[in-house]
Amino acid sequence: MPSDSLLQVAVLVIFTVNALLLMALVILKVIHRRRMHDHDARRKSYLGLLSRCLSFPNNTEPITEAIAEDPAFLDALIDMRNAISGDEVSTLHRIVNRHGVIERQRRHLDSSWLLGRRLRAAVALAELGDELSADTLMAHLDDREPEIRIQCARGLGRIRWTPAIDEIVSRFKEEIPWVRVRFSDTLLGFGTKATWPLLAYVKINHRFDHRGPALALRTIAQVQDDQAVGPLLELLDERLHLEVELATIETLGELGSPEALPPLEQRLRASRWEIRAKAASSLGGLGDPSAIPHLVEAMRDESWWVRRSAAGAIARLPDGVAALYQSLDDEDPYAADAAAEALIDVGELVSARRRADQGGSRHEPLLAHMRGKGNS
Amino acid sequence: MSEKKRILVADDSETIRALLQTALESAGYEVDVAKDGLSAYELGSAGGYDLIILDQLMPGLLGLDVITRWHEEGMDVPVLMLTGVDDDRTAVESFDRGAVDFVRKPFRITELMARIKMQT
Amino acid sequence: MKWVGYATIAYFIAMQAYMLFLAVVSAAALRRNHHLRRFGRVGEMLSSKTSPPVSIIIAAYNEEAGIVDAVRSMSIVRYPRFEIVVINDGSRDNTLAALIEAFDLEKVRIPYRPELESAPIRAIFRGRSGVDITVIDKENGGRADALNAGINVARHSYVFCTDADVVLDPDCLVHSMQRVVEDRERTVGVGGNVRPLNGSRVELGHIIEAGVPRRLIPRMQILEYLRNFLASRPAWSWMNSVPIVSGAFGIWKKSVVVEVGGLTAGHMGEDMDLTMRIHRHMLVRGIPYRIVYEPAAVIWTEVPDTVRVLRRQRIRWHRGLMRVVSDFRDMTFNPRYRQMGTVAWPGFVLFEYLAPIVEFIGWFVVPTAWLLGAIDTTALVWLLLIALGMGLLNSLIALLLDESFGYFNSPTDTSRLIAVAAIENFGLRQLTVLWRIRALLGGKGTRRWGNMERRGVTNLAADSR
Numbered sequence: 001m002p003s004d005s006l007l008q009v010a011v012l013v014i015f016t017v018n019a020l021l022l023m024a025l026v027i028l029k030v031i032h033r034r035r036m037h038d039h040d041a042r043r044k045s046y047l048g049l050l051s052r053c054l055s056f057p058n059n060t061e062p063i064t065e066a067i068a069e070d071p072a073f074l075d076a077l078i079d080m081r082n083a084i085s086g087d088e089v090s091t092l093h094r095i096v097n098r099h100g101v102i103e104r105q106r107r108h109l110d111s112s113w114l115l116g117r118r119l120r121a122a123v124a125l126a127e128l129g130d131e132l133s134a135d136t137l138m139a140h141l142d143d144r145e146p147e148i149r150i151q152c153a154r155g156l157g158r159i160r161w162t163p164a165i166d167e168i169v170s171r172f173k174e175e176i177p178w179v180r181v182r183f184s185d186t187l188l189g190f191g192t193k194a195t196w197p198l199l200a201y202v203k204i205n206h207r208f209d210h211r212g213p214a215l216a217l218r219t220i221a222q223v224q225d226d227q228a229v230g231p232l233l234e235l236l237d238e239r240l241h242l243e244v245e246l247a248t249i250e251t252l253g254e255l256g257s258p259e260a261l262p263p264l265e266q267r268l269r270a271s272r273w274e275i276r277a278k279a280a281s282s283l284g285g286l287g288d289p290s291a292i293p294h295l296v297e298a299m300r301d302e303s304w305w306v307r308r309s310a311a312g313a314i315a316r317l318p319d320g321v322a323a324l325y326q327s328l329d330d331e332d333p334y335a336a337d338a339a340a341e342a343l344i345d346v347g348e349l350v351s352a353r354r355r356a357d358q359g360g361s362r363h364e365p366l367l368a369h370m371r372g373k374g375n376s
Numbered sequence: 377m378s379e380k381k382r383i384l385v386a387d388d389s390e391t392i393r394a395l396l397q398t399a400l401e402s403a404g405y406e407v408d409v410a411k412d413g414l415s416a417y418e419l420g421s422a423g424g425y426d427l428i429i430l431d432q433l434m435p436g437l438l439g440l441d442v443i444t445r446w447h448e449e450g451m452d453v454p455v456l457m458l459t460g461v462d463d464d465r466t467a468v469e470s471f472d473r474g475a476v477d478f479v480r481k482p483f484r485i486t487e488l489m490a491r492i493k494m495q496t
Numbered sequence: 497m498k499w500v501g502y503a504t505i506a507y508f509i510a511m512q513a514y515m516l517f518l519a520v521v522s523a524a525a526l527r528r529n530h531h532l533r534r535f536g537r538v539g540e541m542l543s544s545k546t547s548p549p550v551s552i553i554i555a556a557y558n559e560e561a562g563i564v565d566a567v568r569s570m571s572i573v574r575y576p577r578f579e580i581v582v583i584n585d586g587s588r589d590n591t592l593a594a595l596i597e598a599f600d601l602e603k604v605r606i607p608y609r610p611e612l613e614s615a616p617i618r619a620i621f622r623g624r625s626g627v628d629i630t631v632i633d634k635e636n637g638g639r640a641d642a643l644n645a646g647i648n649v650a651r652h653s654y655v656f657c658t659d660a661d662v663v664l665d666p667d668c669l670v671h672s673m674q675r676v677v678e679d680r681e682r683t684v685g686v687g688g689n690v691r692p693l694n695g696s697r698v699e700l701g702h703i704i705e706a707g708v709p710r711r712l713i714p715r716m717q718i719l720e721y722l723r724n725f726l727a728s729r730p731a732w733s734w735m736n737s738v739p740i741v742s743g744a745f746g747i748w749k750k751s752v753v754v755e756v757g758g759l760t761a762g763h764m765g766e767d768m769d770l771t772m773r774i775h776r777h778m779l780v781r782g783i784p785y786r787i788v789y790e791p792a793a794v795i796w797t798e799v800p801d802t803v804r805v806l807r808r809q810r811i812r813w814h815r816g817l818m819r820v821v822s823d824f825r826d827m828t829f830n831p832r833y834r835q836m837g838t839v840a841w842p843g844f845v846l847f848e849y850l851a852p853i854v855e856f857i858g859w860f861v862v863p864t865a866w867l868l869g870a871i872d873t874t875a876l877v878w879l880l881l882i883a884l885g886m887g888l889l890n891s892l893i894a895l896l897l898d899e900s901f902g903y904f905n906s907p908t909d910t911s912r913l914i915a916v917a918a919i920e921n922f923g924l925r926q927l928t929v930l931w932r933i934r935a936l937l938g939g940k941g942t943r944r945w946g947n948m949e950r951r952g953v954t955n956l957a958a959d960s961r
Contacts, residue, residue, distance in 0.1 A: 004874055004875065004878070007875060007878035007879065007882070008878060010878070010882050011878055011881045011882055011885060014881075014882060014885035014886060014889060015881075015885050017889060018885060018888050018889055018892060021889070021892040021893065021896060022892060022914065024896065025892060025895055025896055025899070025910070025914075026910065028896070028899050029899070029904075029905060029910050032899065032902065032905060033905040033906070036902065036905065044390070044394075047390065047391055047394040047395075048394055048398065051394050051395045051397075051398035051399065052398055052402075054395070054398075054399070054485060055398050055399040055402045055485065056402060076391075079390075079391040080391060080395070082391075082482060083389070083391045083392055083395055083481070083482055083483075084395070084482050084483065084484065084485060085482040085483060085484055086484035086486075086487070087484065087486065088484060088485050088486070176678075177677070177678060177679060177680070178674070178677055178678040178679075181677055304607075304609070334607075337606075337607045338607075340605070340606075341606050341607065344604055344606065344622070412699075412700050413700075414700060432626075433572050434572070435568075435569065435572060435699075435700040435701060435702050436568070436700035436701070437568070438568075438571070438572070438626055438627075440625065440626045441625070441626070444625075465626070466626065469626070
């Protein structure tokens with residue numbers, strides 16, 4: 001049994017710590033409350049100020065140094081930047097540059113010790129920066145803090161700084177997954193200039209890693225560069241990891257080139273259902289109705305996901321809806337169901353109901369399918 | 377003495393409200409604001425506006441819901457919808473319900489002002 | 497007698513030390529994202545076009561009062577792609593009619609693939625207005641059963657299970673799905689932060705301002721939830737041993753939920769049961785996985801504000817807990833289950849499950865021992881003070897950890913929270929212990945999810961300030 005004095009000391013220590021924590025709590029709350037309130041009030045007034053600057057080109061309201069240094073002003077600038085587009089953005093940039101806002105943020109990013117301040121600076125540069133900020137942003141692509149790396153890449157994408165493309169793609173391999181995903185978002189900002197670096201990256205790395213190349217392929221899909229089709233078709237001839245093959249097929253579907261028709265149709269008979277399904281849905285993006293008979297066949301696949309994908313693909317093709325209506329009578333009930341579901345998804349049921357009173361007969365089979373098979 | 381035209385701006389973003397209010401007032405309009413769908417509907421229905429600018433994503437009632445109600449009630453004030461960049465569906469459906477125009481966000485102030493002038 | 501008395505008190509001190517340990521580890525785990533939270537622009541910063549789509553699944557029973565508003569507020573959550581699935585679990589009121597009218601629903605016939613068992617489905621509806629909503633009308637089967645049906649219909653690979661009476665923070669999906677995207681292959685579940693909305697100003701499905709109510713019952717729960725969600729879960733998450741992903745905010749990889757057979761119908765702790773079953777499923781098969789907790793993903797829910805309703809809730813919770821502890825007792829100190837088995841689960845059972853039992857025994861043992869002179873009066877006083885002090889310490893740490901989230905800033909709120917931290921050990925806590933003993937004695941009977949009296953979110957908020 002511990003002695004009395006030991007117990008006393010323990011009690012003393014515990015209650016002292018409690019008192020300290022209590023004081024800290026109260027102080028923090030007071031500070032925070034006041035700071036938040038002020039920050040918000042100032043931000044609102046700056047929004048008004050910036051609105052007037054944008055509406056009146058000759059507005060002479062002064063933007064003092066105190067205002068330019070205020071984080072609330074930065075917040076207001078970022079908000080405003082996101083609300084407008086076109087010429088007014090350059091007006092905003094003029095304001096920003098005239099008052100050294102960007103300069104200040106670059107300094108903070110380079111040399112501040114406070115992580116919060118550096119992060120805010122990185123976001124500010126990403127949102128408001130121009131070519132002059134490019135060097136700083138490039139330098140911090142290797143920053144210790146992942147969020148800062150992301151914001152720098154984002155900024156480089158927004159100002160379309162092409163030398164950054166290779167830098168960003170080359171970091172795919174080493175980067176942590178979350179940052180890699182955000183990097184790929186960034187590359188979209190560069191448009192078609194990103195295509196070749198991404199393709200090169202996939203070609204070199206797909207044997208060693210599947211995640212990075214799969215992500216790169218999905219990025220290519222969003223960039224929408226037709227020049228990628230040829231290299232992608234070549235890629236399909238190689239032995240690929242499942243994820244990479246799926247991403248390649250998906251990308252070809254997104255790019256929509258009819259050259260992809262033969263390899264995709266071939267994959268409707270692949271041994272893995274994931275490939276069959278992905279090939280089916282990608283055929284929907286190629287816009288070639290000659291794929292329809294193959295897809296109708298795929299609607300009788302044993303895997304419901306393949307059936308669903310095939311039906312959805314048909315719906316996207318010219319004359320596909322008509323083909324789906326025919327499939328409602330398919331002897332395979334699962335195929336008929338898939339056709340009905342796809343028709344509903346494209347709003348056919350809505351049109352059917354709307355036009356039923358106007359005496360349209362085209363939609364009757366779908367309505368019959370709904371009624372005919374009884375209650376769900 | 378010519379009367380000022382009245383415009384209602386409904387958007388949950390403070391920035392957009394501030395921006396539009398300033399721009400419109402400087403162009404000689406009288407401006408009221410609403411922060412959410414329900415108050416947009418109530419203010420708009422109360423009447424007296426020459427144009428209503430309606431955002432789609434608002435708390436309470438979506439912009440599309442508000443314009444649907446007005447359409448059903450036969451309200452004839454012109455409505456201009458503000459939609460997001462990827463939101464085609466709202467634009468199309470709002471035309472079905474009587475909107476006179478739509479503008480995507482982020483927008484250009486000069487373009488928006490031109491469209492507003494056309495409607496008022 | 498003497499030893500039993502001292503042992504009981506020692507248990508309490510050990511329990512507080514365990515809580516303190518969790519709190520300190522949680523503090524370290526939370527520090528990581530502290531600067532992001534202070535910065536405040538996180539929602540914009542984190543949004544990505546490649547975010548995986550999510551199916552929000554809401555089980556609704558007799559919710560005609562608030563269901564339309566709830567769905568509306570969920571429909572404007574800030575996230576690129578998601579759908580809303582509402583399950584009308586055989587409501588006896590106009591829940592379904594309200595939904596049909598508000599969202600222009602039409603009955604559709606789509607193939608329903610019952611990967612998970614549930615009570616029979618009556619009809620499926622899809623919405624025609626701007627919201628991507630599917631409504632399932634089914635026969636009553638309880639919350640777990642309803643969620644299973646919802647999971648069957650969900651089109652996306654991640655499901656977000658929640659209730660009809662919650663208020664979502666608009667960025668909650670962004671924050672929680674970020675944890676998924678960070679590690680898509682391994683992340684199978686993400687739990688969020690549940691905060692009581694009693695005392696807060698709510699308008700149109702949005703929290704305008706968080707607040708602390710005047711009434712003691714909900715106030716105590718605010719503190720309790722803070723201790724749980726900020727000073728315990730981050731620690732468990734760090735150890736990949738979160739024993740319970742709250743039913744009000746649980747994001748799961750759909751395929752994994754299907755693999756384990758979905759939620760258990762009729763279980764009163766179905767959220768904890770699902771979490772533990774998934775842990776076991778992955779650990780037994782040696783599949784690398786993680787279930788994480790994201791404190792910045794926030795959801796607000798109404799908590800009982802009367803003793804009567806709270807009592808019912810706690811008895812039900814404890815019954816669920818009892819069943820889970822029994823079902824998973826083989827995990828205790830079992831190295832096959834790694835950190836979960838060796839550290840987290842035993843700690844949980846020992847200090848959270850057994851605590852009310854030991855405390856109850858202590859109420860009799862300690863005074864008896866003292867009266868018999870077996871325990872020295874001064875020693876008793878010091879020991880009780882130590883236990884009390886440590887309890888207060890845990891509460892203060894939780895309140896400090898909450899600082900970086902920026903809620904409860906008015907002097908009234910702060911003083912109310914501190915006050916309840918001081919007095920909760922003098923009566924309120926004893927009440928919960930009594931109820932848990934009651935649950936223990938009452939056996940493990942199953943009962944349908946009761947209908948908490950819903951005062952309606954806005955009414956509650958109005959009078960509680």
